Every structure is written in C-alpha cells, then in structure tokens.
Amino acid sequence: MRNPRRPLPAWADIVLLPLINIALAFVTVSIIVRINGVDPFHALRLLVVGALGSPESIGYTLYYATNFIFTGLAVAVAFHGGLFNIGGEGQAYIGGLGCGLAILALDRYLPAWAMIPIAILAAALFGAAWAAVPAWLQAWRGSHIVITTIMFNFVAAALMVYLMVNVLIAPGSMTPQSRNFEPSSFLPAMQGNALNLSLGLALVCCLAVWIFLWRTPWGYALRTMGHNPEAAVYAGTDLRRMTMVAMGISGGLAGFVGVNELMGVHHRIVLDFPAGYGFAGIAVALMGRNHPLGIALAALLFGILQQGGAELAFEIPTITREMVVVIQGLVILFSGALVQLPRPWLQMLFALRRPS
C-alpha cells in the first residue's frame, strides 16, 4: 500500500465507479420511496419492466436515449475544449427549426433520399450557427460562454414562440404548430412508437466524435486547448478558431435532437420539443465521463429513467411526476456532482488487492 492515491484501472473508472454511484442513488431513492409508502423493490421492478419489459417500452427507452446521446455528445465535445456549453436546449430548438424550415420549403418537391439528408444537414447547420454566436462572443469579446449559452436558450425559446405563433402557424390551426410534413421527410420508425432511425444517426455520431477527438489532429488540438490553453498556443493552435470549431460541432450535435423529434416523431414543427434534453445532456456527459461509449451507456440509463419513470407514475398514483423528477435528480446528483465520492474508497480497495 505504498500509494493509495494511485489512479484506478480504466475499466473501474468507466464501468465500476458509475455503477457504484447508481447503487448509492438507488439506496437513497429507496428510502424516499419507502417514506411515501411504496415498496422500493416493487417500484424498481415497475421501473425496469416499464423501461425494458416489452418491445414497445424498449422502443421508447431507446428513443429517449437517442436525444440524450445527441445532447451528451454536444456537451462532451465542448467540454474537451474546456468550454462549458449549457446551451444545448436552445441549439436543439434552433436545430429543429432548421430541419423544419428545410422540410417545409422542399418536401413537396424532393424524394425521401434527397429530403432526409438535406433536413439532417439543416438541423446541424442551424444548431451550429446558434452555438457559433456565443462561441464568437467568447473567442473575440471575452464574454463567458456559460452565461451567453444559457441566455441563448431563452432567446431561442422566444424566437420559436414568435415564429410559431406569428409566422409558421398552419392556417386555421388552433395551436401554434406548422403544417404537417410530407411523408418524404419521415424517418423510418417503429410502428406505433417513437423509436426511429435517428438512433442510427446517434450511434454514428458517437463513433464520429470518438474518431474526431482521439484520432485526428483537430481533436488533439481541441483536447490540448481544454487541458492547457497556453500549451495549445505554444503548439500553434489558434484558440479562437478552435473555440468556434468546438462549439460549432457541439451545437450541430445538439441540433440533431430536432431530427429525432420532428422528423422521427411529430412530423411538424411544434413548440417545446427539447423538453429539457439539452440540460440533461450535461449530466449525461458528466456521467459518461465525456467519452462517447460512456455517453451512450449513460444516455441509455437516462432513457430507462425517463421511460420507466413515466410507467412508474402510471402504475402507482402516489408516485407523481414530481417524484419521478426527484428520483432522476438523485441519480444525476450521485453520478454527476458526487461522482468522486466513492473514488478514494475504490482506490484503497484496489491498492489492497494489488499491493505492488
């Protein structure tokens, strides 16, 4: 036991530590559920069966996970460059606007093989553009990106409401939503379910982000900027340009939430479709340790919580949707804010096991 602070092996860091965090969260949740007069094991069973018990529930779980992968990756890419992008919510919103506008303009003229890629590209471009403004302000004006990105969430929400209520609203519609998209823009989806091909796009994004971050010179420069900006400058990296690149990619990834929601599920532009996925992405990235594989797993967990939580509220009337948020919040607390809590214990255990 010469060095109890020795770093953990990679598998323990990526797999074991999050598992312990989840276990701690569930112990805490159990106590609260118990106080509410519900058997925690019954609740846990309902949650797991509700999320993974049937093809339909698995479909919804994966559909939610798709959104979390996009926003989790978005946060992670920026984070590797030392940038804290809290604007995923707004970038997702505007990304959806981009893909919606492209579809509304072209869906009557283009076949699916042309319409779908164009709409996906538009989502990425609009999301990137929305992230580029705070990035520019940070790079050239020194405005802190945490403040500007979060402000841009509100600007995005206001812009969307203005557009939906005054400009894009379908004629004769009671509710602020655009006209229906033509089927040429629909992504192939599971029958009667929200799961659609966006999941494939999300997995491709995971792979692409991994290649970008760890197998390209740009990714190397980006990570150097995150670790030590002065070293990055010394190595010849243009920090301003790199900030723009990182936030552009980040915003583009967040914008894909619009693809999943509008092209995959709603098939029209609606209000409020980002529904907090942008913010949850921060927790997903933290929990996934900013690695695409970890993010995919964390997103799956969040999907399970989202879908299973809804089923829980469905089955047990005393567990309200607010309770479900508490449960999700505790899991996030333990896996995000308190992520380092069990680390010293684990390190000691490992040191005991291999005293060399």
Place this chain on the structure above:
Amino acid sequence: MKGLLVSLIALVAMGSIAQAQTTLKPAIVYANGGKFDKSFNEGVSNGAKKFTDEIKIAVVDFEPSNETQFEQALRRFAQRGNDPIIAVGFSQAVALEKVGKEFPNTHFTIIDSVVKLPNVQSVVFKEHEGSFLVGVLAALASKSGKIGFVGGMDIPLIRRFQCGYEQGVKYANPSAEVIANMTGTTPAAWNDPGRGAELAKGQFDRGVDVVYAAAGNTGTGVLQAAKDRGKLAIGVDSNQNYLHPGTMLTSMIKRVDVAAYNSFKAMQGGSWRGDVSVLGLKEGGVDWAYDQYNEKLVPPEMKAKVEAAKADIIAGKITVHDYMSNNACK
C-alpha cells in the same frame, strides 16, 4: 389498478350499477400545468372528482412531463382498455389525432382544441365572450381609465382572452387604455407567480387599477400583488373570488369541470357523441362570477350593465370578435 378492479367488482356485486357501467374505466391525461394548478387542470380534476363521488367509479390519470408523453399516455390508457379518455389542453391535439385513429372503438374527449374524428368529442370555449364581460366590469370599476391584462404564455389562445377583454373595456369606456403583458414564451410562463406579481406591480405603477390575469398558476401572483397594493384583480378559469375578498373584482369562469363531468356522464348514460361543442355564454360554458365574496365591489347598477351586455351577446346584438378566427384582434 388492482384496487380499481376490486372496487369495480365489488360495485357490480352490490348490483348498484347497470350492466353498461361495468366497462366504464375513465382516464384523464392532464396538460403541462399539472393536476393541481388551482385553475385550468384543477377544474377538470374537480369535474372528475364530482363524477367519482356521485357514481363511485374511480378515474385514473397521468401528468405528462414532455410533448412525447401525450401520445404515449393516451395510447397506454387506450391499450389498457380505459374508456372514455379525456385529453386536457390544446397541446394534445396532435397526439390525439394519431391515437384516436389507432383506437377507433375508444371514446376520447379533448378540451380546448378540435380533433375531427368520429370517436373524438371536442370541447372548446368562447373565452372571448367571458373575457368581454369581465372587460366591461373592469372598465366600469376603474377610476383611472387604465386597465391591465397579464397573460401566461404568448399563444393564440391567450391572445383570444386579451382580445375579448379589450373589446369589453372599449365597449364600456371607449377612452379607456388597456396595458397588456405576457408572462413569457415558454411553458414556465404558466407557473411563475413571482413574475406575475412583478408584471402586475409594473402595471399599477403606470396607473392601472384593475388587472385581469389569464395565466394559470402565474395568476396567483397577480392576484396577490393586487391585494398588496389595494388594487382590483380578476381571476380566471375557476372561480377565484374567494382567494382575496375585497380586491377580487370577479373571475372569468370557464367550466372545464362541467365539460369533464358531462363527458363521463354522457358515456355512462350512453348518450356520448363524437362531435364539437363550442361552449359560450349561451351554453353556460363561460361566465363571470358574482358571489358573496365580490358583491360589495359590484354595485347593482354595474351588475345590471354587465348582465345587459351578457344578454346582448347571447341574443347576438353584440358580436365579440374571436382572435383565433383570423389570428388578429380586428
């Protein structure tokens, strides 16, 4: 669920209900504001409660937390054999169009929007007519000639409230000025009493002495601010007069509770029809509230004028323009 089944079976055994009712398993999917918003959703909840108290049939419900869950919850209830199912709020229209087609034998009711399917009953309200009346009363009660309006989220439905209200104000006092604010552009605007109070105070500072809140739970802040400053306030959806007697001028009542109750009741009695009902003053769907809490604030001559306007609207002598008919207040 098990409890519900057991109680149903028990009721059947008691022979207190007819054969047709054994299959009645009503369900409600609430809007984003949640079941206990003291206003719109809670009205539906009260209607369901009244039905349960009377008929002894439990009503199950679900409070969605995002857009996708509307469709999911409606489908889940339909799959589980719940019937009829009430979808609360305009945001569920899209979801109901899909799910309604998938379950043609299930009966749905949507409140605040229209879905044209044979198995869907749509209930919408002429909020502009009720708002017109409280606008008339506001103009009569105002000494400064400046009238306030605080809306929730800036959407056509709330502009319809505002538009009807403005017409009522101008009808009673053509030189009156209406100062209007919307609370926000996100659904959080339905649930922000602090901001509601700030907006109301801002309006009071500009000389407003009567304010109308059409903002869900945000309205509770507006009504409180009016009480704190000794100004008059008008509540919405449910009768909120009792909240602050002395400063509550009136409330624009929207009988969502009756809509929910009637839907269940019609289903039980076998008279349920998939149609569109537009409930205005004439149908008793909207109204202004006059009770022991505000009778001191509304002298008989004021009351007479409002009642006269109400009679004229019902008789068709006054036409209140509906914002949503052309997305403009003219």
